[in-house]
Amino acid sequence: MINSENITQYIKDTAVHGDIYTDEEIFKQEMTSIFEKTWVYVGHESEIANSGDYKTTVIGTHPLIVTRDSDTDEVHVVFNRCRHRAATVCQQEKGNANYFRCAYHGWTYSNNGDLTGMPFQDGYGEEFDRCKMGLIKVPRVGIYQGFIFASLSEEGPTLEEHLGNARPYIDYVVNTCPEGISLNAGAHKYRFDGNWKLQVENTIDPYHLSVTHRSFFNLMSKKTGKKINFSKMHKNEKIRDLGNGHSLYELDGDLGIGALPFNLIVFPNLGFLGSQVRVTWPVSVNKTNVFLYPIMLKGASVEENAARLRKHEGFYGPAGFGTVDDLEVGFDRVMEGLNAKGKDGEWLEISRGLEREEVDEKGIITATSSDEVSARALYKAWKKLMTADDSNVETRGKKHEPTVGRP
């Protein structure tokens, strides 16, 4: 059985064991030790801009609804689970509704989670308190620059502390446009048969660009007449370990795949790259859902936003050149290769550039862009959470207090 002590045998400073991508017990432990403990991104305010707007999402494998209260405009994050017999009460990706009515026996909840009615209520005894039977709220919700995060843990760092050195880069994304940004244009979605960490790692892995995406960059060279010098690029570009599992890749010039001058990973599963916000949902140990939300500039012309979308689609879109390369080479082939378990051959390297890292006065670790700084940053946070001894902390499997009805 995996626990906070024996998990250490799967991770070293220079390599991670292949089982962390394939072992179901390790996946379950990740869901409780990481996704139920840290802050997880659940949506952007622009997706629920109006009173009564909602979207469904997940934290780890918990289905949730993010709503904007019809009366107060407050943002709520509630478990998508009927208090009667556990059916999900909302199946739509997004919409606007004052109420969620469970389709099984008809219990009805307002969009702040309160239970407002059920058919044939006289069947319940005097002890039954409707005020205590609302949809369960997640213990903590925080909003940073319009990005909504939730934590299933009642304790732990504040959202600001968790975001730490990643904050100025989130500020940058939002300040791209004086009127702000919107993530309400829909999303590209895909599912792959592989572990969620492969997608997160791949969000900052410039080492693979000139190999996996060679055909794309060859085509770009033909189109623009400019050839990318990858050796020079890797000398000039930097990757930074921002702490708490977050990392940053600073681009040198325009690779032709988007608008942001950096890729940013916000641990555990949020990314900013190109012109998109990327959200990775673990489904099971070998299934992952990915959502790419194009970042639209509020108040910008239709042409400007359309140009951003076209550039995004060219590399990341369903008929683009980039995502398909990554899906086959970076995920399918890795999952296939992980089945080969020869003695001493079960470790995946994350050591590249370890000896040329530099640390500044803030503790930010930097090396060049072909180095595996980002993977090391990810696995430092992974290890910290996976090995945290929570035997004295009653957060795991904690009973959340029932939602109390509004006065």
Ligand code: FES
């Ligand atoms: S499961 Fe929702 S009303 Fe019965």
Ligand SMILES: [Fe+2]
């Ligand atoms: Fe890629």
